[in-house]
Amino acid sequence: MLTIGTTLSSLAVAQAPGQTALPSPEIYTCIDAHGRKLTSDRPIAACRDREQKILNPSGTVKARVGPTLTAKEQAQRDAKARADLAERTRIEEERRQDRALLIRYPNPAAHEKERAEALDNINRSKQTALTRTTELLAQRSKLTDEMAFYEKDPSKAPPQLQHQYQEVNQALAVQGRLLAEFDAQLIRIKTRFDTELNRLIPLWNQVSKSID
Known part of the structure; x- marks a missing residue:
């Protein structure tokens, strides 16, 4: 793994004039379960259960990656999403019926x-x-x-x-x-x-x- 102290710009390969610039490397960083700050050029396995930041070579945050869910956790999240959608749909339908009732019976x-x-x-x-x-x-x-x-x-x-x-x-x-x-x-x-x-x-x- 890379350390934060490593100069981020050193990860970029110098290009000769006329050459096509290589894409900037992605730098992943996170705080693991033990409070350690970890950095790598790929998703960090020790932080799969928590948020990871993707940094630009300049050190600014490019993106954030949420926790990687297990199959069971993903199934639970999907089930909750379906239940939430069903509840929102039910509430909206109930409101629609209420509006129709008020129009019919003012x-x-x-x-x-x-x-x-x-x-x-x-x-x-x-x-x-x-x-x-x-x-x-x-x-x-x-x-x-x-x-x-x-x-x-x-x-x-x-x-x-x-x-x-x-x-x-x-x-x-x-x-x-x-x-x-x-x-x-x-x-x-x-x-x-x-x-x-x-x-x-x-x-x-x-x-x-x-x-x-």
């Missing part, structure tokens, strides 16, 4: 109005299904009374009566599935608007404070 009244409309649409559809279910139940009750005459052997019932009875039961099953889906939609809508409201309240407060 005040509580706007949010409550859309909530009521969404629930009303589903409730009206549900009421239609309930009305149809009531009608079908009445039809089935009548058909059940007619089928009672053939209780001992339902296969002897007229084909048209059997067909009507099956159709009514199938229609009731369809309405039952519709009603279950409407109930699920109502829950989803309420959950969505409740979640939005929890996000919007602090946003509305921030806007109100900025105006005040």
Whole structure:
């Protein structure tokens, strides 16, 4: 290794007139784990875990080289970088969604109005299904009374009566599935608007404070 006391300019080879100048040698220097100042014309192995300076022949700092990482350390750094990027992306997406919410619902009244409309649409559809279910139940009750005459052997019932009875039961099953889906939609809508409201309240407060 070279010592700092060595004249840096002596590392440069004198050139005869007309010759192409050789590139200036790179001089690496660092303080190792024992506090010693080391110098070399190549990266210093004893300082691979710490910063090294690259000097110009004049002794000024040309560049700095960070620690050389092991494969495990590099993997950890890469994983942290990915996690940091994912977190920044999440925060930015959350802010974008907040801005969109404020544009769509500038005040509580706007949010409550859309909530009521969404629930009303589903409730009206549900009421239609309930009305149809009531009608079908009445039809089935009548058909059940007619089928009672053939209780001992339902296969002897007229084909048209059997067909009507099956159709009514199938229609009731369809309405039952519709009603279950409407109930699920109502829950989803309420959950969505409740979640939005929890996000919007602090946003509305921030806007109100900025105006005040």
